[in-house]
Amino acid sequence: MYYLLEDLYFPPVSEADEEGILAIGGDLNPERLKLAYKSGIFPWFNEGEPILWWAPDPRMVLFLDELIVSKSMRNILNRNQFTVTFNTAFKEVILNCQQIKRDGQNGTWISDQMIEAYCVLNAEGIAKSVEVWQDEVLVGGLYGIDLGHVFCGESMFSKVSNASKTAFISLVNYLKKENYKLLDCQVYNSHLESLGCREIDRDEFMSILKSK
Structure with a gap:
């Protein structure tokens, strides 16, 4: 495993271990984060x-034409149950992703340090969010890194049924x-697999x- 120093460098992803861990240490400087995702x-x-840097093999992805939308989900979308906006409340979304309780998880991996770093990337137009509203209340959303041809999803949350699915779709x-x-x-997770x-x-x- 590679130990990062101050230099802005990552080893080739082929050097990741069987779990997918490539390197340890470094910082969440915006320039390092941008290099990482690219x-x-x-x-x-x-x-x-310590910060762990991952490059897993295999990688979970969605080829956009393979999206699965169930009949019940299509009905929900057609009823306009939610209002969806893009990149209008980034910090609120990432804070909700940090604070939402998840089955089988104690605490969160989204630290205050990480929130600060990704908000800087949002100000630079690189980190972006999707917001889902119901009666003008934020009830779901997601955020990630926009590379212009690939969007790297980071986390999503839902306070009411189907809100995060609406953000994803x-x-x-x-x-x-x-x-x-x-x-x-x-x-991999089974919820993502159900979406294609x-x-x-x-x-x-x-x-x-x-x-x-």
């Missing part, structure tokens, strides 16, 4: 622990319209990432 790497660690529809190549979802996401080899992911 290199197929993302930070994921518990608060109070709305994001995918936007990315399709703008001719993005891929939505990066990082690591699947695992691909890291080499294939890197080829798409570098194809801009």
Whole structure:
């Protein structure tokens, strides 16, 4: 495992261990974060622990044409139960992602330090959010890193049923319209699989990432 120093550098993703951990240490400086995402790497660690940098193999992604929208979800969208906005309340979204209680998880990996760093990237137009509102109350959303041809999803939250799915589907529809190549979802979970996401080899992911 590579230990990062002050230099703005990451080793090749092929050097990640079997778990997908590539490097440890460093900081959440915006320039380091931008280099990480452009290199197929993302930070994921518990608060109070050293920063871990990941480049897993396989990689969970969504090819945009493979999105699965259930009949019941289509009915919800057609009823206009929610109002969706893009990048109008980034900090509120990331704070909700930090604070929402999740089954099987104690605490959160979204530290205050991470929130501060991603808000800087939002101000630079790189980190973006999707917000879902009901009666003018923020009830769901997601955020991630926009690389212009690949969107790297980071986290999402839902306070009412189907709000995070609405954010996800709305994001995918936007990315399709703008001719993005891929939505990066990082690591497997069954909820993402139900929406059409699947695992691909890291080499294939890197080829798409570098194809801009």
